[in-house]
Amino acid sequence: xxxxxxxxxxxxxxxxxxxxxxxxxxxxxxxxxxxxxxxxxxxxxxxxxxxxxxxxxxxxxxxxxxxxxxxxxxxxxxxxxxxxxxxxxxxxxxxxxxxxxxxxxxxxxxxxxxxxxxxxxxxxxxxxxxxxxxxxxxxxxxxxxxxxxxxxxxxxxxxxxxxxxxxxxxxxxxxxxxxxxxxxxxxxxxxxxxxxxxxxxxxxxxxxxxxxxxxxxxxxxxxxxxxxx
Numbered sequence: 001x002x003x004x005x006x007x008x009x010x011x012x013x014x015x016x017x018x019x020x021x022x023x024x025x026x027x028x029x030x031x032x033x034x035x036x037x038x039x040x041x042x043x044x045x046x047x048x049x050x051x052x053x054x055x056x057x058x059x060x061x062x063x064x065x066x067x068x069x070x071x072x073x074x075x076x077x078x079x080x081x082x083x084x085x086x087x088x089x090x091x092x093x094x095x096x097x098x099x100x101x102x103x104x105x106x107x108x109x110x111x112x113x114x115x116x117x118x119x120x121x122x123x124x125x126x127x128x129x130x131x132x133x134x135x136x137x138x139x140x141x142x143x144x145x146x147x148x149x150x151x152x153x154x155x156x157x158x159x160x161x162x163x164x165x166x167x168x169x170x171x172x173x174x175x176x177x178x179x180x181x182x183x184x185x186x187x188x189x190x191x192x193x194x195x196x197x198x199x200x201x202x203x204x205x206x207x208x209x210x211x212x213x214x215x216x217x218x219x220x221x222x223x224x225x226x227x228x229x
Contacts, residue, residue: 041059043065043070043099043101043102043103044056044057044059044060044101044102045059045060045065045069045070045098045099045101046058046059046060046094046095046098046099046100046101047059047060047061047098048095048098052094052095052187056094056101056102056186056187057094057098057101059101060098069098069099070099071099072092072096072097072099074090074092074096074097075090075092075107075108075109075180078109078111078178079109079111081111081112081113081116081176082113084224084225085116085117085118085119086112086113086114086115086116086117086171087110087111087112087113087116087117087118087169087171088110088111089108089109089110089111089118089181090108090109090111091106091108092106092107092108092109093106093108093183093186093187093188094106094186094187095187100186101186102186103186104184104185104186105182105183105184105185105186106126106182106183106185106186106187106188107180107181107182107183108180108181108183109178109179109180110130110169110178110179110180110181111176111177111178112135112137112169112170112171112176112177112178112179113171113176114171114174114175114176115171116170116171116176116177117168117169117170117171118168118169118170119168119192119193119194119195120142120166120167120168120192120193120194121166121167121168121190121191121192121193122164122165122166122167122190122191122193123161123163123164123183123185123188123189123190124163124164124188124189124191125163125185125187125188125189126163126183126184126185126188126189127160127161127162127163127183127184128160128161128167128181128182128183128184128188129158129159129160129161129181129182129183130153130158130159130160130161130169130179130180130181131158131179131180131181131182132153132154132155132156132157132158132177132178132179133155133156133178133179133180134155134176134177134178134179135154135155135171135172135173135175135176135177135178136152136153136154136155136171136172136173136175136177137152137153137169137170137171137172137177137179138150138151138152138153138169138170138171138172139151139152139153139159139161139167139168139169139170140167140168141161141162141165141166141167141168142165142166142167143162143165144165152172153179163184166193194221194225195225197211197218197221197227198218198221198222198224198225198227199222199225199226199227200227200228200229201227201228201229202227202229203229204218204219204222204229
């Protein structure tokens with residue numbers, strides 16, 4: 001019994017002697033966490049008067065921020081689709097919606113008329129999640145292994161397009177369609193393949209050489225899309 005009591009007292013004494021070290025560790029950890037949290041910002045509303053940078057716009061002064069910076073009504077109305085592609089995209093990127101700055105997401109509205117199409121394009125800075133809200137849309141993308149993934153989507157269905165891959169959307173059927181793309185960046189970027197080739201000053205001989213297209217066809221497409229060269 002004496003031996004057990006002595007061992008118990010020794011254990012308790014050792015535990016008590018360790019307490020200051022444990023409390024010091026807990027205190028230092030709490031201090032570290034409080035200092036780390038002090039540097040976290042709730043938001044960084046874009047100062048659109050300043051220049052955009054790879055890390056986003058600088059923050060607008062908090063004293064000038066209002067609730068209007070965090071709300072956007074620009075996607076309510078349908079866009080005019082009377083154009084060569086019978087389609088229109090209305091963006092809600094950081095340039096239109098300053099409250100998105102630094103949050104890593106944005107959105108848009110896609111209006112497709114009958115026979116409407118958004119030609120093959122890519123978003124260098126973001127993946128895209130397409131949410132169909134009206135009509136039917138045939139959409140798809142091409143992987144880096146040249147595998148094609150295509151599906152016709154109806155109202156309520158979604159499809160994702162991985163960052164940087166060529167993809168498209170087109171009306172399926174004779175009725176108009178509406179969808180809302182959501183992007184994993186406040187500035188997803190956009191490059192439309194047809195416009196890059198035929199609405200630019202990319203020379204016809206070089207396009208023919210690098211795409212194997214007929215120069216006559218290239219010139220015809222340039223005349224339609226307003227390119228030169």
